[in-house]
Amino acid sequence: MSKILLAEDDTDMRRFLVKALQNAGFDVTSYDNGLSAYQRLREEPFELLLTDIVMPEMDGIELARRAAELDPDIKIMFITGFAAVALNADSTAPKQAKVLSKPVHLRDLVNEVHKMLAA
Numbered sequence: 001m002s003k004i005l006l007a008e009d010d011t012d013m014r015r016f017l018v019k020a021l022q023n024a025g026f027d028v029t030s031y032d033n034g035l036s037a038y039q040r041l042r043e044e045p046f047e048l049l050l051t052d053i054v055m056p057e058m059d060g061i062e063l064a065r066r067a068a069e070l071d072p073d074i075k076i077m078f079i080t081g082f083a084a085v086a087l088n089a090d091s092t093a094p095k096q097a098k099v100l101s102k103p104v105h106l107r108d109l110v111n112e113v114h115k116m117l118a119a
Contacts, residue, residue: 002117003044006030007037007051007063008079013102017050017079020106021113034058041067046074047117053080064097075116079104 004026008014014030021028029046031037035057041049049067051060064076076097098116100109 001025001027002047003027003029004048004050004113005037005041005046007032007034007049007055007060009033009052009055013052016106017109020110021050024110024113026113034060034063038063038066041070041074045071048075048077048113050077050079050113053078075119077112077116079109 004021006017006028008017009032014032018028018030029040034055038058049064051063053060060078067074078097078099079102081102098112100112
């Protein structure tokens with residue numbers, strides 16, 4: 001069972017994503033901010049970091065950058081309503097990161113997660 005770390009500050013969205021991913025057979029750990037998610041990443045490995053970009057305490061881009069420093073093999077996926085502005089060419093986000101724009105259909109999310117983890 002693949003382990004996913006989810007960082008999403010919107011409580012309803014976080015619950016929605018956790019339930020969908022768990023129903024698809026993933027082991028999901030979630031946090032409502034980037035800093036708490038980063039602290040967990042320092043404690044144990046995850047196969048995938050699924051993060052919003054705009055969050056309090058530490059944004060998703062910084063979280064992804066630090067996650068990639070801790071584990072260069074971690075897969076990174078952003079879910080955001082600000083994809084076009086947040087991930088420009090000068091972004092410090094890991095280049096291999098996948099971006100899904102909100103609103104995202106749960107089936108599409110689960111399919112993209114399966115693809116990333118299979119790659």
